[in-house]
Amino acid sequence: MQDIEQYIEALIFVSEQSIRTEEIIFCLQAAFEQDFAEEEINGYLQSIAQRYKAKNFAIELVKLNNGYQFLTKKAYHQVVSLLQMQRAKKKLSQAALETLAIIAYKQPVTKPDVEQIRGVNCDYSIQKLLEKELISIVGKSDALGKPILYGTSSVFMDYFGINNISELPQLKDFTDNTVSIGEQSE
Numbered sequence: 001m002q003d004i005e006q007y008i009e010a011l012i013f014v015s016e017q018s019i020r021t022e023e024i025i026f027c028l029q030a031a032f033e034q035d036f037a038e039e040e041i042n043g044y045l046q047s048i049a050q051r052y053k054a055k056n057f058a059i060e061l062v063k064l065n066n067g068y069q070f071l072t073k074k075a076y077h078q079v080v081s082l083l084q085m086q087r088a089k090k091k092l093s094q095a096a097l098e099t100l101a102i103i104a105y106k107q108p109v110t111k112p113d114v115e116q117i118r119g120v121n122c123d124y125s126i127q128k129l130l131e132k133e134l135i136s137i138v139g140k141s142d143a144l145g146k147p148i149l150y151g152t153s154s155v156f157m158d159y160f161g162i163n164n165i166s167e168l169p170q171l172k173d174f175t176d177n178t179v180s181i182g183e184q185s186e
Contacts (some may be wrong), residue, residue: 003043004036010033012048017158018067021045065157065164092128099125100134104156104168108138108149126150134159 011024025036045068049061052070062071072080092100094129099122114122129135138151152165162168 005030007046008041008044009048012061012068013068015067017154018064018069020067023067046108050077062161063163064161065154069158071161092132095120095122096125096128100129100152100156103129103135103150104152104165107151108141109143109151110143110147112147112168114150136158 007028009026012019021038024041025038025106028041050147051057052060052083058073058076058112059070060073062069064071095118098174099114099120103109106117111122111126114126117172126135130137133153133155135150135156136153139147139149142145143172157163160168
């Protein structure tokens with residue numbers, strides 16, 4: 001039998017997003033026409049992760065969004081971010097970023113709810129976020145007219161390097177109590 005670990009490594013490498021263990025098992029079973037246990041695949045994944053911890057590799061195997069993906073080690077982030085900034089064709093507008101933040105923190109949320117928070121029409125921003133696959137349609141509300149509910153996508157999770165929404169920074173993380181305006185009364 002061929003070296004299964006290398007096939008798993010190849011699957012992770014070619015996957016644009018994190019690949020789940022179930023997807024790996026499905027691909028291997030289809031290719032080799034035999035069953036693979038989840039524990040066996042997890043053992044191979046641990047072996048791959050251990051191998052890439054060595055200093056001579058600039059990448060590592062990371063568990064993200066209930067799947068696995070090769071990412072650059074933190075020591076190289078500064079150089080890689082320079083390349084990404086240079087290659088970035090279009091960044092999200094301020095309006096799209098605000099819309100994305102509202103959807104991320106309030107999901108599932110309807111477009112009228114987002115517009116009520118922002119105070120402006122959000123059609124264009126939502127369309128761009130859907131095109132970039134940062135958000136997705138997660139259902140329909142029971143409210144009058146059955147408006148569409150939006151939530152973040154797995155691309156969003158991968159892009160921000162989180163496993164679930166609870167890992168998003170909370171408002172208290174941004175609050176700076178040392179800054180104040182005017183004099184404090186006693």
